[in-house]
Amino acid sequence: MMKFFTQVGLYFLLLKKVFSKPEKPSVYYKQTMREFVYLGLTSVGIIAIISFFMGAVITLQTAYNTENPIYPKYLIGLGCRDSIILEFSSSVAALILAGKVGSNIASEIGTMRVTEQIDALEIMGINSASYLILPKIIATLLFNPILTLISIIVGILGGWLAGTSAGVITSQDYIYGIQYAFIPYYVTYAIIKTLFFAFIITSVSAFQGYYVDGGSLEVGRASTKAVVFSSVIILLFNVVLTQLLLS
Amino acid sequence: MIKVINLEKSFDGRIVLDNVSVTFEAGKTNLIIGRSGSGKTVLLKSIVGLHNVDKGEIWFEDILFSKLDFAGKKAIREQMGMLFQGSALFDSLTVEQNVRFPLDMFTNKTLEEKIERVNFCLNRVDIINANKLFPAELSGGMKKRVAIARAISLNPKYLFCDEPNSGLDPITAILIDELIKELTEEYSMTTIVNTHDMNSVIEIGEKIVFIHEGAKCWEGTNKDILHSDCATLNDFVFANALAKQLRSSETK
Numbered sequence: 031m032m033k034f035f036t037q038v039g040l041y042f043l044l045l046k047k048v049f050s051k052p053e054k055p056s057v058y059y060k061q062t063m064r065e066f067v068y069l070g071l072t073s074v075g076i077i078a079i080i081s082f083f084m085g086a087v088i089t090l091q092t093a094y095n096t097e098n099p100i101y102p103k104y105l106i107g108l109g110c111r112d113s114i115i116l117e118f119s120s121s122v123a124a125l126i127l128a129g130k131v132g133s134n135i136a137s138e139i140g141t142m143r144v145t146e147q148i149d150a151l152e153i154m155g156i157n158s159a160s161y162l163i164l165p166k167i168i169a170t171l172l173f174n175p176i177l178t179l180i181s182i183i184v185g186i187l188g189g190w191l192a193g194t195s196a197g198v199i200t201s202q203d204y205i206y207g208i209q210y211a212f213i214p215y216y217v218t219y220a221i222i223k224t225l226f227f228a229f230i231i232t233s234v235s236a237f238q239g240y241y242v243d244g245g246s247l248e249v250g251r252a253s254t255k256a257v258v259f260s261s262v263i264i265l266l267f268n269v270v271l272t273q274l275l276l277s
Numbered sequence: 278m279i280k281v282i283n284l285e286k287s288f289d290g291r292i293v294l295d296n297v298s299v300t301f302e303a304g305k306t307n308l309i310i311g312r313s314g315s316g317k318t319v320l321l322k323s324i325v326g327l328h329n330v331d332k333g334e335i336w337f338e339d340i341l342f343s344k345l346d347f348a349g350k351k352a353i354r355e356q357m358g359m360l361f362q363g364s365a366l367f368d369s370l371t372v373e374q375n376v377r378f379p380l381d382m383f384t385n386k387t388l389e390e391k392i393e394r395v396n397f398c399l400n401r402v403d404i405i406n407a408n409k410l411f412p413a414e415l416s417g418g419m420k421k422r423v424a425i426a427r428a429i430s431l432n433p434k435y436l437f438c439d440e441p442n443s444g445l446d447p448i449t450a451i452l453i454d455e456l457i458k459e460l461t462e463e464y465s466m467t468t469i470v471n472t473h474d475m476n477s478v479i480e481i482g483e484k485i486v487f488i489h490e491g492a493k494c495w496e497g498t499n500k501d502i503l504h505s506d507c508a509t510l511n512d513f514v515f516a517n518a519l520a521k522q523l524r525s526s527e528t529k
Binding site: 157 | 322325326327347350351352354355357358359361362363365366367368378379381382383437
């Protein structure tokens, strides 16, 4: 229990260091642009592929489980839209990003720690926590909402393509369904959740990497811990945020 | 001049540095020697502030460095250069970007001026036509020299080297030693080198401090070290077969 509180204390002390005044904003700007590419743009592909197939599967499953003349066909499109916006594109995509981005951050910072690159930054008088972690947090906070929007669009597109190709729904019904009783706040809700999850993924993973002590084995362990802890915290916050935002 | 007074440091109750007091002289190559695990690296990292000490004082000239906060230490650290055991070059940056890094962070020079300074530093350490290479593409000796170039890019007042010869062949090790000594004299730096390489001790040790089991055991110069009465030091200095033969031939 004591270890848990020590870790939580260390996490908040690290955040305090991260959010202190940057040494030279122009250098941080360049770093943030770099992280935009490494953490954001390189995730577009995997998010698009998974969203497309998830959209397709949700549509087909909804269709085969609602084969009842009482239910209008357009409900398939509506079900696909709401499943993707409310849960998949924010929460499940965040879990996927925790695996990809989280392990990347923990292993990068962890390797820098064990090869004394972080010590080299400190010796130069640079706030290493801020220099290494702040650009990653800013980049993910700015880019992950874009990933969520991409995921929503591609997921709904995947559902349409699978549904019409399999002949379970007509194009008109599907398009009517995704427009039916649309609540724009659901997108806001998804974006708010994404922002929280982006911060959790980046800060928790960076924390695991920053305090690595040892060698390559410990870096690997930190990378695994980053994914596990980020995922668990995301799931916990998913419940809390859903209750707060939708009640 | 760097002065260490009654320094103590322990990790989880295990004493690593025990009441160490020593003065490192300005404009000289000061060496910290000792066996692996004797506390050399902890002493060096405590001096530069990477470890917080339990007790004692560290003075840089007339400034009590060990009591400064982050901002205060930052001002001194901008005058420091450090060569790490594993070079600690930034993997994601090229050789040129590595050497330019301190200039980007702490100067307002134009890009042309920075590149001119980078090329000067790289030429000074005999690294030619490698500006666009990444650290992974360099040999161990080249990495050390690039790390030295980065360390001197801001004309530091203090240079710290942690095991600069580790993992290098004897010829490259001598070149690195000579480079450190030349740069120390050229820029009148206070240089502290952490080593257990006896060749370095004899070649560049203008002031030598021997650490044994966390305590200062002996101090002197490279001229005194071969004629010391300190048994622990002699065990260390004459540990290898070649040194033993030299000593026995001298005795005869």
